[in-house]
Amino acid sequence: MTVAEDNRTESRPFEADVAKLLQLMVHSVYSEKAVFLRELIANAADACERLRYEAIGEPALLGEDTKPRITVSLDAGNCQLAVEDNGIGMSRDELAEALGTIARSGTKAFLDRIAAAQAAQGAQEVEENVLIGRFGVGFYSAFMVAERVEVISRRAGAEAAWQWSSDGKGSFAVSPADPVKAPRRGTRVVLHLTDDAKSYTERFTVERLVKAQSGHVPVPIAIVEKPGAEAAEITDGAALWAKPKATISAADYTDFYRSVGGQFDEPALTIHFHAEGRQDYTTLFFVPGTRPFDLFDPDRKGRIKLYVKRIFITDDAEILPRYLRFVRGLVDSADLPLNISREKLQESPLLAAIRKSATGRVLGELERLADKEPEKFGKIWENFGAVLKEGLYEDFERRDALLKFARFRTTASGDAWRSLKEYVGALKANQTAIYYLAGDDTDRLAASPHLEGFRARGVEVLLLPDPVDSFWVMAGLSFDGKPFKSVTQGAADLAAIALVDAKGAPAGELPPATKIFLAFMKNTLGDAVAEVRASERLTDSAVCLVASDKGPDRALERILASAGRLNTASKPILEVNPRHPLVVALADLGENARSLKEDAAHLLLDEALLLEGDRVADPRAFSERLARVLGKCLHKGAD
Numbered sequence: 001m002t003v004a005e006d007n008r009t010e011s012r013p014f015e016a017d018v019a020k021l022l023q024l025m026v027h028s029v030y031s032e033k034a035v036f037l038r039e040l041i042a043n044a045a046d047a048c049e050r051l052r053y054e055a056i057g058e059p060a061l062l063g064e065d066t067k068p069r070i071t072v073s074l075d076a077g078n079c080q081l082a083v084e085d086n087g088i089g090m091s092r093d094e095l096a097e098a099l100g101t102i103a104r105s106g107t108k109a110f111l112d113r114i115a116a117a118q119a120a121q122g123a124q125e126v127e128e129n130v131l132i133g134r135f136g137v138g139f140y141s142a143f144m145v146a147e148r149v150e151v152i153s154r155r156a157g158a159e160a161a162w163q164w165s166s167d168g169k170g171s172f173a174v175s176p177a178d179p180v181k182a183p184r185r186g187t188r189v190v191l192h193l194t195d196d197a198k199s200y201t202e203r204f205t206v207e208r209l210v211k212a213q214s215g216h217v218p219v220p221i222a223i224v225e226k227p228g229a230e231a232a233e234i235t236d237g238a239a240l241w242a243k244p245k246a247t248i249s250a251a252d253y254t255d256f257y258r259s260v261g262g263q264f265d266e267p268a269l270t271i272h273f274h275a276e277g278r279q280d281y282t283t284l285f286f287v288p289g290t291r292p293f294d295l296f297d298p299d300r301k302g303r304i305k306l307y308v309k310r311i312f313i314t315d316d317a318e319i320l321p322r323y324l325r326f327v328r329g330l331v332d333s334a335d336l337p338l339n340i341s342r343e344k345l346q347e348s349p350l351l352a353a354i355r356k357s358a359t360g361r362v363l364g365e366l367e368r369l370a371d372k373e374p375e376k377f378g379k380i381w382e383n384f385g386a387v388l389k390e391g392l393y394e395d396f397e398r399r400d401a402l403l404k405f406a407r408f409r410t411t412a413s414g415d416a417w418r419s420l421k422e423y424v425g426a427l428k429a430n431q432t433a434i435y436y437l438a439g440d441d442t443d444r445l446a447a448s449p450h451l452e453g454f455r456a457r458g459v460e461v462l463l464l465p466d467p468v469d470s471f472w473v474m475a476g477l478s479f480d481g482k483p484f485k486s487v488t489q490g491a492a493d494l495a496a497i498a499l500v501d502a503k504g505a506p507a508g509e510l511p512p513a514t515k516i517f518l519a520f521m522k523n524t525l526g527d528a529v530a531e532v533r534a535s536e537r538l539t540d541s542a543v544c545l546v547a548s549d550k551g552p553d554r555a556l557e558r559i560l561a562s563a564g565r566l567n568t569a570s571k572p573i574l575e576v577n578p579r580h581p582l583v584v585a586l587a588d589l590g591e592n593a594r595s596l597k598e599d600a601a602h603l604l605l606d607e608a609l610l611l612e613g614d615r616v617a618d619p620r621a622f623s624e625r626l627a628r629v630l631g632k633c634l635h636k637g638a639d
Contacts, residue, residue, distance in 0.1 A: 033145050033197070037072075037206070038213040039138030040083040040189055042311050044070045045217040047087025047187060051156055054088060061088075061156040065185060070217075071231055072210065073224040076201040084188040085219070089155040095164040096174050099139060099151060142189065143168035145197035152177045153187040207234050213312045216242075216332075239310050241284040241332060245272055257286040260305060261328030265289040268380050271329075271365050279353050281336070285320075285329035285362060291383045295326055305330040319358055323391035326384050327362060363401050370405035370419070378417050381407045385466075392472035403479050409442060411451060412460040420479045428459055430496040433485035434478075436462035438470045438555035439613070449541035449611055450487045456539045457497045461487055470556035490549035492537040510534055514578045517587035517597070524601040527571065528617070535575035542580040543608040545572040554612065574605055596632060599625040 048068035055061045065086055073082040090098060142149050147167060154161040154177075161182030166172035182188075191200075199205050203225045210221055216239035222231040240248065240256050257267045269287035285304075292303075302325045306317035310332060319331050336350050366388075370377040381388070391402050407417035412426070423434060435454060439445045445463045454461050464473070473484045510518075514534070522532040530548065538544060547553045548570060552560065557570070576583055586600050602625055606616040616622045 034209055034213075036141040036145055036191075037083075037200070037209050038312060039141045041070060041072075041210065041214040041217060041221065043139060043189075044083055044085035044087065044187070045214075045219045045311075047085050047089070048219045049087075051086075051088040051185075054156070058157075063185070068219045068237075070219050070221045071224060072206060072221065073227075074201045074203060074206060075227055076198070077227075079193045079195075079198055079201060080190055081193060081200050081206070082188055082190045084183060084186065086183065086186040087156075089158070089183070089186045090151075090153040090162070091155045091158065092160075092162045092174055094155070095151065095153060095162055099164050099166075100172055100174075139189075140168075142191055145193055145200060146191035147194050148192040150190040150192075151187060152182050152190070154179075154182050154185055156185050210234055216240075216307065216310045216312075218310055239332070241272065241282050241330065242310070248272075253286075256284075257328065260284075260330060261286055261288065261303065263288050263290075263292065263328065268376070268383075269365065269369060271362060273361060275357060279350055279357070280334035281354055282332045283329065283358050283361070285327050285358075287327055287366075287380055287384070289379075292326060292328075295384075295387060297325075303328050306336075307332040308336050309334060319355055320362065321359060321391065321395055323387055323389075323394060324359065324362055326387055331358060359398070360401075363398060363405075367401065367405045370407075374417075377405070378407065381417060386468065389466060389468050389472055392477065393468060393475055399475075399477060403477070408462045408464070410460050410462050411446065411455060418460075418462075423460060423462070424480045424482060426460060427482070428457060428497050430498075431459060432482065433493075434462065434482045435459060435485055435487050436464050436469075436473060437487050438464040438473065438553065440467070440555075441465055444613060449544045450537055450546070452539040452541060453492055453494050453535070453537035454487060456499050456501070457494060458500045459494070459497060464555075467559060470553070470559055474552065474556060486547070486553040486555075487537065488545070488555065489547040489553040492535070494536045510578055511587070513587040514583070517583070518576060518578075520597060521574070521576070521601040521604070524598050525574070525605055528605060529574045530571035531573045533573065533575055534578045538575060538577035538580070540577075540580075541611070542577050542582050543604045543611075544575050545608045545612060546575055547572060558614070574608060576604070596629065599629050603629065 048070070051061060052068065069086055071082075071084045073084065075081070149166055149168065151164040152161060153164075159179070161177040161179050162174060163177040163182075164172060164174050193200055203223060207223055210223070211234060214221065215235045217235070218237050218239075220233055220237040221235040222233045224231050240252060253270050253272075254266050257270070258264060266289050267286040268289045271283065271285040271287075274282045302316060302318060302320050302322065304317050304319040304327065305315045306313045306319065307330060317331065320327055331354060333350070333354065336348070336354070366377070366380070369380070385407060388402065389406065392399055392406070395402070403420055405419070407419060408423075409415070410418050410423065412418070420434070437445050437448055437450060439448075442463050442465045445465060451461055464470070473486070477484055518532050518534065522529065525532065535544065537546075545554060547557065554572070578584075586597055589597055602621070606622050609616055
């Protein structure tokens with residue numbers, strides 16, 4: 001070889017082992033074998049739609065057989081399954097070209113021809129009708145369950161019928177088909193099933209798959225249970241969500257909700273709308289009447305089914321945010337693109353737009369219901385409020401919308417729900433914040449000593465018993481210009497708000513003995529507390545614990561500590577009611593009662609912990625101090 005020959009540039013085609021490529025397509029593109037039935041039915045529906053389109057210009061193609069249909073035939077004895085349509089059919093060349101070339105889609109070529117024709121007529125857009133098969137690989141999913149596939153087809157208007165056959169190992173054959181056994185028009189795909197796919201000859205299995213995956217394609221589907229049996233229609237080619245809302249009864253919605261949502265109750269709210277414009281899609285959402293069993297599933301997945309042109313794609317599409325995971329239903333898009341596998345959605349601006357619009361519509365409907373039908377909304381909030389409040393923490397963009405219809409129980413509401421608008425409308429003079437108390441039980445919260453000073457002034461406090469409450473309130477939110485403030489954090493700032501009953505007013509400057517006793521308590525407790533101070537928030541109880549102005553409040557600290565997310569908790573502040581008889585009596589004791597006051601200081605701290613539902617730091621020391629104090633009291637009583 002000369003140097004010139006060695007240095008020349010040469011172009012060569014890629015070479016591929018077709019058998020290996022086909023096996024890769026079959027076993028890598030799809031993760032579930034059952035998807036083959038969806039793909040074959042989608043192809044059959046496309047063939048019927050192509051015939052409808054071509055028959056517009058050539059009505060003779062329909063002949064006397066004008067109603068489109070798809071038939072699934074089962075033959076358990078021969079371990080076969082067949083999917084037949086009376087659509088456009090294929091000629092010999094079309095069979096070889098469409099099925100002999102992987103990723104060569106007949107639907108795509110058909111659309112290209114339509115686009116060219118419309119472009120020649122000056123059309124601006126191409127109507128894609130309801131054709132699905134855009135990538136040309138769905139047919140090959142049949143080889144996941146079949147050791148051999150035969151396709152018998154007769155093109156509309158033609159006399160000859162043809163048969164394509166392959167074992168999926170690298171070659172195929174096209175030959176004339178017996179006209180008597182071939183469809184009068186359309187295509188029959190016959191699968192010779194493998195031993196591990198025999199279940200696809202069982203009517204129950206196949207009918208369930210058809211209804212779940214393809215129950216709403218625009219062509220009726222029938223099933224033939226065994227050779228010689230009559231065909232039984234299992235879907236009517238109609239989709240409930242595609243019908244005008246005026247024609248759908250409440251019972252129709254309820255039946256559909258139970259089938260699509262796997263629920264047995266009645267929906268508390270139905271949201272059905274069609275969006276047109278930049279995106280064309282339909283949504284049918286249901287808010288359940290009762291809590292689904294998986295409401296607090298750690299995975300927090302949604303349960304929204306996705307269809308594209310009425311072809312089922314997935315049953316857990318991430319259409320709505322996780323804090324709306326209780327919503328059941330579906331989205332049917334007319335123009336959402338798919339990836340090659342059809343099992344994972346292609347990330348696209350269209351999908352993002354659908355997510356945003358659908359979420360906004362659900363929240364808007366909830367807000368409307370809260371304003372117009374508060375009793376009905378109250379039941380929804382009772383069931384799903386704890387989940388909706390996750391959005392206050394996670395969804396910065398929609399926090400204001402969520403706060404508008406959020407409902408709370410408060411120190412003034414009893415068993416009723418209060419909105420923030422109602423709360424703000426009842427603010428006391430000089431009240432500058434929305435006060436809340438977070439914990440794990442509404443009754444325990446309502447009995448908390450932290451509320452005493454607020455009750456004395458008629459200040460309403462939100463009672464927040466859900467774990468998520470401790471997080472969203474820390475996100476810097478406000479409503480109507482009023483920030484959220486914990487009653488267990490920082491100073492109470494209640495001095496500027498007038499007491500309802502002046503009889504309980506503070507006595508002004510603390511007596512010297514009380515000041516000395518508070519300092520004594522801090523010295524005795526040492527590092528167990530950050531500070532000991534007189535309290536504005538206590539009127540009946542002797543003590544309570546509060547957190548500093550910075551960092552988490554007491555409830556959030558407990559949550560973080562129990563989850564192992566808090567290495568070192570901040571030291572609490574012990575607030576003491578200087579007007580409480582026990583505190584006054586302890587402050588008046590002389591130096592000879594020092595040991596009693598030391599035990600009392602520790603017991604008061606333990607009392608504050610117990611009032612919060614916490615455990616005392618040292619149960620043995622607590623028991624010994626309590627015994628000593630009781631012993632001194634008994635001895636004094638005996639004297």
